[in-house]
Amino acid sequence: MQAESGAADSVTEGWPMDATSARLALVERLQSDGVLTDLRLRGALTRLDRGVLMPRAYVRRSEQGSEPVVWELLDGAHPEDRTEWQDLVYSGESVLVQRDGERLEDQVRGMVNGGRMTAMSTFTPHTVEVLQRMRIDAGHTYLDLGTGPGVSLALAAALTGPGRAFGVERDEHMAAFTRSSLDRIGAGASVVAGDALDGHAPPAPYDRIHSGIGVPCLPSAWVEQLAPGGRLLTTLATRTPSWPGQCLVTRTTEGHVDAVLEGGPRGHLPLHGFTRLTARHHLQQIASHPGKRRPTAFTPPSDHAYGFWLAAAYLVPGVVRHFQADTVTVVAPEENSWAVAGHGDGTVRIHGPRDVWGELEHVHDLWLRAGSPSTFHVDIPDDGALQHVTSGTGTAALGWELPTLSATP
Structure with missing residues (x-):
């Protein structure tokens, strides 16, 4: 943990003094709302510097329904953007971080028209609910599918311990950027570029598998890579965004697989x-x-x-x-x-x-x-x-x- 703190301090040097306060305020909101109940996860959230994982963020500047969409890229290192960027990154809302599969190292702050958002962080209350439902213990092997900027993976790695959390990200640019960001905070997690539907075979089986992408059915590779006693959680997606389903797959120590689907708010x-x-x-x-x-x-x-x-x-x-x-x-x-x-x-x-x-x-x-x-x-x-x-x-x-x-x- 000392290495993580040191990395965060070096990255945030010269940033607003209330960055730590914003981080703690997010944690307190999650706890007061009854979302955050796990003390170990609370500690991981308190230590995680989200600004390192999401140093820039897109915000929509045009009205809903208008085309083309007008976006503005906020840069957390720029004095004019810093306050709005920090409020967004620690709001708990989903944060848009990549447009049209761009190289994140080449991003330039300012206004831009059109394009499609291709990577984002997850709504933080949902991230917390998922990680708590996964029941991650120290020493577990963890696979994160559709890693994006790596917030969920960094938190999972804090729970498993270093070298036991792995992420798969389809976009090569996003995978490379997230790998570098996780290294900067000393997360002890690995990220590879690849098709999440194939899982990640080399270190399999995994004690815990979570998919950050919705799938119409359960890919066979995911089930095969789940260890005895393991838990797999994913969204089963339909074409309607209105009524999502969460599927929890468990494998008994004898190898029997059980899958339960239930609805929820997100x-x-x-x-x-x-x-x-x-x-x-x-x-x-x-x-x-x-x-x-x-x-x-x-x-x-x-x-x-x-x-x-x-x-x-x-x-x-x-x-x-x-x-x-x-x-x-x-x-x-x-x-x-x-x-x-x-x-x-x-x-x-x-x-x-x-x-x-x-x-x-x-x-x-x-x-x-x-x-x-x-x-x-x-x-x-x-x-x-x-x-x-x-x-x-x-x-x-x-x-x-x-x-x-x-x-x-």
């Missing part, structure tokens, strides 16, 4: 090339022409009924929710269809050829008949066959098949 973005649905292009139409009103007896369960909404992500495919609407609003953008619930008056407005409200109502009936499950079991055949999800046994159980990796859009 998850990781899907792998590169995965096309997400968006309601953004239909919002103006929905506002001006919400649709034909009809009565409905269906009152959707609360947003915290994650089991229902997760089932809907699979059984009502191609639908995305507009969470900023006053009432429940769901859109099937590819069919130009939507449903807008009335304000508690037993009505809904329907537009387009697809009755997405009727589909949600049908799935809700099935979910109730299945006993309102909150978790689902994932069957992972040894022969690489389709992975099947079920809420249990019996004729009333809910079930569906997961898409294959080759079927990814």
